[in-house]
Amino acid sequence: MSAVDTARDAWGEGIPDWIEALAQECDRTSQNRTAKRLGRSASFVSNILRKRYEASLTAAEEVVRGTIMSETVACPVLGEIGKHVCLKWRRKAGHFENVNAHSVTMYRACNRCPRCKGEQIDE
Incomplete structure (x- = not known):
């Protein structure tokens, strides 16, 4: 089957x-x-x-x-990214890591993003 x-x-x-x-x-x-x-x-x-x-x-x-389906979202920092990439950054945004400037930027952006806060977003 x-x-x-x-x-x-x-x-x-x-x-x-x-x-x-x-x-x-x-x-x-x-x-x-x-x-x-x-x-x-x-x-x-x-x-x-x-x-x-x-x-x-x-x-x-x-x-x-x-x-698999190559769907994207509009990230205010990275532009058009795959939904799986967005999810990866949102998970990382749960805790602060001062690894490099990009990680800090993404932490701040993700924590302000309505997608990360679970708000309804029109796509």
């Missing part, structure tokens, strides 16, 4: 487009390669495809949309 068939069986008619894109990428390459590309484990991908992932799917959706 293909990953797309597995996902459709689990999610039914209302399968989200990003789940279908994830399944297609698994069929195109492999589940392990897709997981590596996302920076996640193969079990993470498997649980999402089978609708068994119990945590919030918001971050997973952003990683898939940014990495």
